[in-house]
Amino acid sequence: MSLTDRTRGVLTRAIDVYRGTGHDARLTAVRNRLDEPLRVAIAGRVKSGKSTLLNALVGERLAPTDAGECTRIVTWYVDGHTYEVVARPRKGEPRQLRFRREDDAIEVDLGGLEPADVDQLVVTWPSQTLRTATLIDTPGIGSLSEQVSRRAWEVLAADEEETPADAVLYLMRHLHAGDLDFLRAFQDTEVSRPNPVNAIGVLSRADEIGVGRIDSMASARRIAARLSTEPNVRRVVQTVVPVAGLLAETAVTLTETEVAQLRRVADVPLREADDLLLTADRFAERMPELGLTSIEREALLARFGLFGVRLASGLLRRGAATATELARDLGERSGLGELQEVLRSLFFERRDVLKSRSALLAVDTLVRTQPRPGSDAVAAEVEEIVASAHPFNELRVLSSVRAGWVIGKPDVVEDLERIIGGGGGAPYLRLQLASDASRGELTAAATDALARWQRRAENPMTAHEMVVASRVAVRSCEGMLAELGRAG
Numbered sequence: 185m186s187l188t189d190r191t192r193g194v195l196t197r198a199i200d201v202y203r204g205t206g207h208d209a210r211l212t213a214v215r216n217r218l219d220e221p222l223r224v225a226i227a228g229r230v231k232s233g234k235s236t237l238l239n240a241l242v243g244e245r246l247a248p249t250d251a252g253e254c255t256r257i258v259t260w261y262v263d264g265h266t267y268e269v270v271a272r273p274r275k276g277e278p279r280q281l282r283f284r285r286e287d288d289a290i291e292v293d294l295g296g297l298e299p300a301d302v303d304q305l306v307v308t309w310p311s312q313t314l315r316t317a318t319l320i321d322t323p324g325i326g327s328l329s330e331q332v333s334r335r336a337w338e339v340l341a342a343d344e345e346e347t348p349a350d351a352v353l354y355l356m357r358h359l360h361a362g363d364l365d366f367l368r369a370f371q372d373t374e375v376s377r378p379n380p381v382n383a384i385g386v387l388s389r390a391d392e393i394g395v396g397r398i399d400s401m402a403s404a405r406r407i408a409a410r411l412s413t414e415p416n417v418r419r420v421v422q423t424v425v426p427v428a429g430l431l432a433e434t435a436v437t438l439t440e441t442e443v444a445q446l447r448r449v450a451d452v453p454l455r456e457a458d459d460l461l462l463t464a465d466r467f468a469e470r471m472p473e474l475g476l477t478s479i480e481r482e483a484l485l486a487r488f489g490l491f492g493v494r495l496a497s498g499l500l501r502r503g504a505a506t507a508t509e510l511a512r513d514l515g516e517r518s519g520l521g522e523l524q525e526v527l528r529s530l531f532f533e534r535r536d537v538l539k540s541r542s543a544l545l546a547v548d549t550l551v552r553t554q555p556r557p558g559s560d561a562v563a564a565e566v567e568e569i570v571a572s573a574h575p576f577n578e579l580r581v582l583s584s585v586r587a588g589w590v591i592g593k594p595d596v597v598e599d600l601e602r603i604i605g606g607g608g609g610a611p612y613l614r615l616q617l618a619s620d621a622s623r624g625e626l627t628a629a630a631t632d633a634l635a636r637w638q639r640r641a642e643n644p645m646t647a648h649e650m651v652v653a654s655r656v657a658v659r660s661c662e663g664m665l666a667e668l669g670r671a672g
């Protein structure tokens with residue numbers, strides 16, 4: 185029986201046990217959630233670029249960025265057939281709100297509600313991306329009022345509690361060398377129980393690293409790679425991906441007018457253009473012969489950032505012919521594609537495990553806090569699933585490795601992480617082969633890995649934690665071989 189089916193089964197029994205207690209409705213909602221898209225929360229400090237990145241992922245400018253009262257409310261973006269905004273007040277019934285949207289973000293009319301009295305906004309919007317994942321935009325952690333930050337934490341993944349989100353993207357800016365803004369945010373907060381099982385770090389606003397130099401993204405990539413290997417970072421996220429969210433957002437919503445304006449910049453002789461684009465102030469003020477008003481220039485800066493204006497005009501100069509081509513090039517440079525790839529392999533392909541995890545946590549919290557006749561059996565069943573389902577064992581080993589409990593030679597630990605799916609669940613990723621590796625190659629590599637991990641598990645010199653982890657790796661190899669056998 186699949187993990188999802190087992191989870192559904194235990195939920196059904198829990199609903200019976202709690203029938204008539206008022207908890208059954210909530211359990212039913214938890215069960216329904218198994219069939220809904222994965223819920224991904226976007227977290228990080230104020231102005232780390234959360235709303236901008238959300239828009240880039242959706243491919244539309246939906247979430248308002250910068251200030252504005254709605255950026256202080258947790259907002260869910262959900263796929264659906266209609267366009268709709270609903271407020272869930274802290275007290276009282278949900279109510280539908282009026283909103284406006286021209287070509288910019290959605291402007292919601294709170295209809296007299298105070299932001300502090302709104303628990304969340306739910307924006308329903310037909311969208312392919314939202315069909316795969318419901319995105320939750322959170323207000324910042326670590327600034328604004330205490331209350332707003334607390335609300336941000338309420339949606340984040342605590343370790344052993346029911347959580348609204350199945351997975352989390354943590355955004356952090358790299359402000360100065362050594363300033364790990366987001367780690368500080370974790371250390372600040374007692375409530376945080378970050379877990380690398382369902383969290384990805386994003387080095388956000390990556391274009392600003394190196395103050396807009398054309399090689400910003402290269403610097404960002406180096407910093408992200410280094411962060412990904414830091415023990416403190418590895419304890420909280422699986423990996424760190426650099427993304428220039430603003431550039432990504434603009435790339436997916438690029439207009440012909442903007443391209444025409446950038447062509448004017450591209451037509452300026454190279455040396456003069458370099459001079460003009462040295463600082464944002466210069467670009468805003470100099471070279472009246474460019475034929476762009478200061479309002480247009482400010483608008484370009486707001487949409488692209490200085491780095492983006494430089495990059496886009498450079499690309500046009502070097503021959504990006506159409507708006508579509510320019511959009512594609514900018515999108516590639518922004519790092520959005522890499523983030524989407526990581527989201528796919530670490531979140532979407534693990535959807536069933538992450539969903540079951542959230543659901544079982546919810547049942548577990550309930551049976552522990554509200555025991556009643558029959559709930560013991562439910563608790564035992566949850567425990568049995570969690571202890572025996574192989575995907576959970578993989579996740580457990582992964583977080584133990586990340587927490588530093590499983591130790592070994594670096595290459596062994598790396599191999600372990602890969603084999604149990606820490607870099608993605610597909611066999612070619614686990615076996616470190618090319619994505620087009622043949623079934624024969626995959627089988628040979630899996631057979632090798634199986635022998636290697638069996639030896640390690642049985643070696644009397646292997647430390648206890650590593651033995652446990654090795655047994656899980658053995659199961660992962662057996663699972664791959666069984667799957668490859670079935671495919672053949």
Ligand SMILES: Nc1nc2c(ncn2[C@@H]2O[C@H](COP(=O)(O)OP(=O)(O)O)[C@@H](O)[C@H]2O)c(=O)[nH]1
Nearest residue numbers: 231232233234235236249250389428429430489
């Ligand atoms: N240069 C640059 N600016 C960005 C980027 N992402 C966001 N911003 C700007 O930073 C400000 C805050 O962004 P926003 O998405 O509202 O941040 P949030 O508070 O985390 O939701 C806005 O003015 C954005 O235009 C980026 O990747 N590069």
Ligand SMILES: [Mg+2]
Nearest residue numbers: 234235249255
């Ligand atoms: Mg925001």
